Amino acid sequence: MKKYQDHYFLKAKQENYPARSVYKLKEIQKRFKLFKPGLRVLDLGAAPGSWSLGAAEMIGPAGKVLGLDLKAVSTAFPPNVTCLQGNIYDPSPEFKAELQKHAPFHIVMSDMAPSTTGSRSTDQARSAALIEEALSLARTCLRPGGHFIVKFFMGPDIQAFAQALRQDFASVKAFKPNSSRSESFESFYIAMGFKSLPPHDPGPT
Numbered sequence: 422m423k424k425y426q427d428h429y430f431l432k433a434k435q436e437n438y439p440a441r442s443v444y445k446l447k448e449i450q451k452r453f454k455l456f457k458p459g460l461r462v463l464d465l466g467a468a469p470g471s472w473s474l475g476a477a478e479m480i481g482p483a484g485k486v487l488g489l490d491l492k493a494v495s496t497a498f499p500p501n502v503t504c505l506q507g508n509i510y511d512p513s514p515e516f517k518a519e520l521q522k523h524a525p526f527h528i529v530m531s532d533m534a535p536s537t538t539g540s541r542s543t544d545q546a547r548s549a550a551l552i553e554e555a556l557s558l559a560r561t562c563l564r565p566g567g568h569f570i571v572k573f574f575m576g577p578d579i580q581a582f583a584q585a586l587r588q589d590f591a592s593v594k595a596f597k598p599n600s601s602r603s604e605s606f607e608s609f610y611i612a613m614g615f616k617s618l619p620p621h622d623p624g625p626t
């Protein structure tokens with residue numbers, strides 16, 4: 422059996438998820454219990470659609486999932502999932518309109534990952550840029566008290582990123598799900614309780 426056809430790969434096939442990654446989200450939910458019926462969720466790096474599908478099950482028909490990915494997604498979703506093709510660095514007018522329609526979100530989640538090059542430092546740098554971009558977007562569209570789930574590649578700048586998360590969220594935990602391959606240098610931050618940004622201070626008059 423090829424290495425990538427592991428327990429979770431086969432389970433995903435049996436349970437009709439497009440990728441094994443859904444079990445990472447399920448483990449996050451089991452540990453942190455963030456998803457509840459009726460919540461609105463933004464899914465960054467949504468293709469092929471396992472997290473969007475998993476989140477849709479957890480939030481039920483009264484909730485909403487808005488997904489974005491560079492790749493088109495062909496998964497059959499329930500009606501409360503909208504998945505758009507696009508680049509987080511260059512959001513389309515359609516994506517901006519959907520964001521505006523559904524914000525503020527209760528949860529922003531990013532499973533985005535760059536195409537790997539074989540150079541660990543290049544992959545880390547690209548992942549670091551993606552998580553910064555995801556955090557910038559989360560800051561603009563999370564509701565106060567909302568949560569941010571983000572995949573990162575272990576690297577030299579990650580402590581500074583964790584520090585930035587701690588400024589914006591009441592609690593920040595690192596979490597490596599069992600279903601994340603042990604040889605993978607990915608892990609997740611679960612940042613909970615978004616602190617709403619202070620009102621603009623016009624400064625001394």
Ligand SMILES: C[S@@+](CC[C@H](N)C(=O)[O-])C[C@H]1O[C@@H](n2cnc3c(N)ncnc32)[C@H](O)[C@@H]1O
Binds near residue numbers: 439466490491510551
């Ligand atoms: C590990 S996959 C996500 C799997 C997905 N969470 C699921 O469960 O089906 C990472 C995704 O990040 C996407 N991605 C990478 N860079 C991106 C960018 N600049 N904008 C949007 N999506 C991006 C990739 O196209 C890829 O589909």
